[in-house]
Amino acid sequence: MKPAGTLHLIPVGLGASVPALWLPQAAQELASRLTTYIAENAKTARAFLKLIGTVSPLQEITIHTLDNKVDAQRMRAWLKPLMEGGEIGLVSEAGCPAVADPGAKVVAVAHAMGIRVAPWVGPSSILLSLMASGLDGQRFAFHGYAPVDPAARAQQLKTWEIDSHKYEQTQILIETPYRNDAMFQALKQALKGSTRLCIARSLTTHDELIQTHSVADWKTQPAPDLAKKPTIFLFLAGR
């Protein structure tokens, strides 16, 4: 028999802003009545639950912490109640769970157990920045982080630029916020002048900034203030 329960993948906010801006009503209602969560960070999960409001008192909600010590056996124990019915929420530190975060492992275990997985709509800085970049979204790749070593980084950016040209593919990367300025400089130095570069900062918040220019034009512009602010970098080689 098919398991009766559901693992709900619930997006959380990207920064300080009201849920009505980034979470559909039905997702908010569902999230507010679940009493068991799996979260990368219990503290941010509680802050999310406080923000959306919960039907049960917050202290009665179980939060399993998904750190890197958690193995598949533990995940199976967490998900076991779903074999009989019931519902559990999975949340990330920011944005959509199981995209560029360890939540994918929990989802994989759920699939192996035959449990239904329900993804909810919510904010993804990768997707929002791609939409807003004006770069060709017909093909794109998200690479996570570039190498930190300057020479290796320059080499990697050039390789991605060659692929971008070859496949008409938008390249998307992130950086640890305190290294954003260094990344911006590295992109300006490594890429061709005709490559279009989009900087998307602090999405969905009052501090949101999204600008796309050619690398040649960026060199004549004042650099945006990216210090310690979550930023996505996207580029597409000219043709």
Place this chain on the structure above:
Amino acid sequence: MKPAGTLHLIPVGLGASVPALWLPQAAQELASRLTTYIAENAKTARAFLKLIGTVSPLQEITIHTLDNKVDAQRMRAWLKPLMEGGEIGLVSEAGCPAVADPGAKVVAVAHAMGIRVAPWVGPSSILLSLMASGLDGQRFAFHGYAPVDPAARAQQLKTWEIDSHKYEQTQILIETPYRNDAMFQALKQALKGSTRLCIARSLTTHDELIQTHSVADWKTQPAPDLAKKPTIFLFLAGR
């Protein structure tokens, strides 16, 4: 001086389901009060506006149709009112605008004119399927369509599988719905048994189906019913 207007990127539904499931309240309110839209297809744009309800009567709302005859000059004319203030909405045929659709060109023109671009949260079958697949979301690539010719298709799928293994990258592709069954067969034949394959069908609707198995396991399972249903295919090579 900086232009005062905003181009709003407004997601529409992926299939038959209520907006409370897939559109945040603030996005719905904003979309219901805009009086000018740019849309790939005026008919589906009107259906969306009818679904969410509009402040002005529907027949008073201007919809510019973005077909492939529209050049940059026409787009600039459409966006010109935003230089003085005002707001225009951009919608796609389904899901998030400017991702895998021609809307990106309008966004690019807006950036060139210095107009603010505001991306709103909404459903993306690419992102929802990636979340729900349980495949590693740390790195991923969306390729659009694979070649139609069987030999070229098999070769391309194998190449993407090699890249998937090399870069630990989830590969994401779509197919014209009437060719979904052929694509599913091609994936089972071309990929290794240890590669994990996710099929995500009819997302956000009552017909939603999301299953991930190894290719070896898919071969022993009944094939899901994908005929004429929007489906995303995702795979990650085993390591």
